[in-house]
Structures are given as structure tokens and as C-alpha cells.
Amino acid sequence: MNYFNPQDRPRMPVPFKGYPYYYPQYRIPAPYYPQGWNTFHHPIQTNQIPFFPRNFIPTQYLNEDVRGSWTPFSWVEKYAYAFSGPYNKAEVALTFDDGPDFVHTPLILDKLKKYGVKATFFLLGENVEKYPDVVKRMAAEGHVVGNHSYDHPNFVKVSNEEYHDQILKTGEMIQKLTGYFPKFIRPPYGSINEEKLKWATEQRFMIIQWSIDTLDWKGTSAEAISVNIFANAFPGSIILQHSAPSEAKLQGSVEALELIIPQLQSKGARFVTLPEMFSTSKER
């Protein structure tokens, strides 16, 4: 079975409205699995759907404790908001947060160039100021630049004015270097509330979370990162890695690209940027 080959996987019904852009960030163990939700939402058993792990559970059934910072499922339908891309295309997106820096980002760019893969980088304004040449290189090599705020505040905890200022100031800095005002925003910590999401949608931004968290900032090894990705990748996956300044322990994350890219490509997966995945512009 190759999940990335449409000919080689069973037909999958859309289990509920809005599914293509949704995937839970957290898994919970089998005992929490509510009775009957799968037969209620769609007529086939979850073990017949290779995309769903056995303990897949829609976000709306999780309580706040279990889902952590997870936000309501309904927001994906109401706003320009996504955790993953369409499941009917064999596409996967690599995303790197908190950059640029002068150690890891150039190494990541070298690896991506080696494999001819384009990725999306969510940059912090304070690092864009420090390393403008790295941002220019990123853009020149065909990668997409997104906005990750100026200095990484928790958007839920700051005022609306501060939130708007963080986005607009960083967007303008990126525009000066790349020629476009980025459409894609990733909130620091994945933290966002409905009022701020509504503003971003009205302002023609798109807020993107992730479906696979590599936890690379903890110093995770390349092997552990690639095992996590192979266990969880599905068409439409958005993978979260970091390209943060040098004190972060990201060597494993950089090395993991050597494992992730060829192996997923051999299964037929294409690596795309977020504007490609969502068939939209990188520019606001």
C-alpha cells in the first residue's frame, strides 16, 4: 500500500464536511475513543482507511485538556485557517519556523537545493532584521516566506493592536526583501483565538498550523524525526520543523531532511510550498 498513489489506495469517502483541511495534531489513546463516532460519521471502519490512525478522533470530540492549544474544528470552515492540505493530492509541505539564522537556515537551504525541493519558511521579524541576506537567498531559491510575528508573542495573550502591529511590521520587512507581503501566517505556539483569526481572514491572510510536529527544537535525532514523519505522513501533511538561531539544537532536524525527502519522494509524494498546496498566492 502506498498512501501517496491514488491508484493504490482504497476509495475514501469524505467523513464530514471540511475534512480535507483538517487533521488532529494530537492523538489520544484508544480507551478515550468514543463509541460509535466512526459509524455515525461515515459508513466504513477506520481500519479500512489508511490515512486514519486507529485512534484518529475528530477535534470536536476532544475536551480542552486533551487537545491542549487545539482550536475548534468549526474555525477551519469559517476562516482562512488550515492544519493540512487536500488529501486527494500526493503533496506534502515542509515548513520551518522561527528563522532565519546564519547556521541552520543556510544548511537547510543547501539540503533543499540538493533535492530540488521548495519549502515554506515562517520568519520572525527580529531575525529578518538580523539576517536579511539569508531571507534574500531563500526567496531567490524559490522558497516561500511566511510571517511568524516580530518577536514570537502568544497572540492570544496580547492586545489586538499589538497583534496587528506584529503582523504588519514583519510583513513590511519581508516585503522590502522579497518583493511581496506574505499571505501565510503561522501564529507562535499555534496559539490563536477566534477574534484574531477573523481579523486575519478579513485582511486576506491565511493562518496555517501543522499536522506533524517533529519536536526538533528539543534536540530530537534525525532518525526519531524521520520515524515520526513516516508514521504520520499522509497526503496533505504539513510538517513543522525549525530554522531558529544557533543555540537551538536543530542538527537532527537538518540531517533528517536527507532521510525524509528521498523516502517520501520514493512513495510518490511531491514536496510543495503552502501556496501551491492551497492553490493560492504567496502574496496577500
Ligand SMILES: [Zn+2]
Ligand atoms: Zn515559533
